[in-house]
Structure formats: structure tokens, C-alpha cells
Amino acid sequence: QKEVEQNSGPLSVPEGAIASLNCTYSDRGSQSFFWYRQYSGKSPELIMFIYSNGDKEDGRFTAQLNKASQYVSLLIRDSQPSDSATYLCAVMRDNAGKSTFGDGTTLTVKP
Amino acid sequence: GAGVSQSPSNKVTEKGKDVELRCDPISGHTALYWYRQSLGQGLEFLIYFQGNSAPDKSGLPSDRFSAERTGGSVSTLTIQRTQQEDSAVYLCASSLRQGINQPQHFGDGTRLSIL
Numbered sequence: 001q002k003e004v005e006q007n008s009g010p011l012s013v014p015e016g017a018i019a020s021l022n023c024t025y026s027d028r029g030s031q032s033f034f035w036y037r038q039y040s041g042k043s044p045e046l047i048m049f050i051y052s053n054g055d056k057e058d059g060r061f062t063a064q065l066n067k068a069s070q071y072v073s074l075l076i077r078d079s080q081p082s083d084s085a086t087y088l089c090a091v092m093r094d095n096a097g098k099s100t101f102g103d104g105t106t107l108t109v110k111p
Numbered sequence: 112g113a114g115v116s117q118s119p120s121n122k123v124t125e126k127g128k129d130v131e132l133r134c135d136p137i138s139g140h141t142a143l144y145w146y147r148q149s150l151g152q153g154l155e156f157l158i159y160f161q162g163n164s165a166p167d168k169s170g171l172p173s174d175r176f177s178a179e180r181t182g183g184s185v186s187t188l189t190i191q192r193t194q195q196e197d198s199a200v201y202l203c204a205s206s207l208r209q210g211i212n213q214p215q216h217f218g219d220g221t222r223l224s225i226l
Contacts, residue, residue, distance in 0.1 A: 004153070006153075031211040032211040032212060034214060034215075036217075042219070043202060043217040043218060043219050043220050044154070044202075044217050045217070046214045046215070046216070049212070049214055051211055051212060088153060088154070090154075092211050094211070095209050095210050095211055096159065096161075096166065096167060096209055097142050097144065097159060097206060097209040097210065097211075097213060097215070098144070098156050098159055098167060098170075099144075099154075099156065099215065100156065101146075101153035101154040101155075101156075102153050103151075103152055103153040104153055
């Protein structure tokens with residue numbers, strides 16, 4: 001079992017819909033959780049991070065964390081074609097900053 | 112510079128040669144991280160630095176890999192006697208400091224191809 005699991009996709013949603021991206025992790029000691037977006041051939045860019053149970057909203061993006069279920073998700077509202085990318089979930093266990101990444105979910109938003 | 116800078120952006124070399132990859136972090140960032148990304152895969156942690164010190168080298172795949180950081184700034188990742196399985200994109204990231212609430216900012220990576 002991988003430490004961080006994501007559905008590889010591809011996930012396809014129509015423009016304007018809500019895209020839901022999921023991530024599970026195996027280490028209960030994990031403390032913080034990051035979502036990165038990666039366009040093809042480009043480096044990852046941070047979308048948002050969360051470390052408390054519950055929801056965290058930033059514009060069209062909402063991260064949801066449930067530590068009891070070891071589950072973190074990213075919701076993208078009003079999806080746009082420009083949101084089409086691979087979304088990487090990263091988990092950080094301690095203050096060292098070493099992050100463990102999932103393999104990513106590819107999202108396609110169709111006009 | 113404004114962001115993390117990596118060089119070269121692309122490197123093609125023959126099996127058995129040594130390569131050096133360079134990372135220049137965001138000014139003032141004390142923590143620096145190296146990752147490797149193979150095609151279609153997530154990021155694999157290699158090593159991180161806090162200042163010039165590397166407390167965790169557990170991710171380095173073999174003793175052919177080494178890294179150093181000088182002056183709390185530029186870092187170099189060296190791969191000796193390259194093998195074809197070393198082909199990947201090598202990404203460097205930096206953060207202001209270590210910590211669970213410190214996001215990492217990535218450079219554009221070095222795409223390494225071993226012939």
C-alpha cells in the first residue's frame with residue numbers, strides 16, 4: 001500500500017461543475033496536507049494546504065480534512081478548462097518538511 | 112530571483128557519466144528540498160537541507176547520489192556513474208523555514224535523460 005493514494009483518473013467534468021479530488025494516507029502521524037496543481041511539463045504549484053480537521057476555503061477551492069478517516073479532498077467549484085491539470089496530494093508528517101506525494105489525479109474540464 | 116531557479120533545464124548524457132544539477136532557492140528561504148519525478152508518477156523525496164545541513168538523506172536512491180548546499184543558498188545534486196533508471200525530472204523546492212505549515216515552492220526542474 002502506498003503512503004499516499006489518489007485515484008489516477010482521468011476525472012472528467014463539464015465546465016461549471018464541481019470537481020472532487022480525493023486523497024487517502026496511511027500514516028496517522030501526518031500533520032499537514034497540501035494540494036498542488038501541475039500542468040503538463042511544468043512544475044507543481046501550490047493551491048492550498050490544511051492541517052486542521054474540517055474545511056478550508058480559498059476562492060473556488062475548498063480543502064476538506066478528516067484525520068479520523070485519514071482522508072483529504074479538494075473541491076473545485078465552477079470548474080474551468082484552465083483547471084485541467086494533474087492534482088498532487090502531499091502529506092507532511094513533521095516539522096522537517098519532508099513531504100510524501102501521491103501519484104496525482106488528472107482532471108479534464110470540458111467546455 | 113523571484114522564484115526557485117534550476118539549471119540546466121535539460122540534460123542529456125551517456126550512461127556512466129557524472130552529472131551535476133543546480134538549485135538556487137528563493138532568497139531568504141532556509142529550507143531546500145530535492146525530489147525526483149519519473150514519467151506519470153508522483154514526486155519521490157530525495158533529500159532536504161536546513162541551512163547547509165542535511166538531516167535526512169534517507170531518500171537518496173544509492174551512494175551514487177550526493178548533494179550539498181553552501182552558504183545556506185545554492186544546492187548541487189550530483190549523480191555519479193549515471194544509469195538509465197536515473198532518467199527523470201529532478202525538482203528542487205524551497206520554503207521559508209521548516210514546519211508543517213510551510214508550503215514548498217518549486218523550480219521548473221531539470222529533465223535528465225540518460226542514453
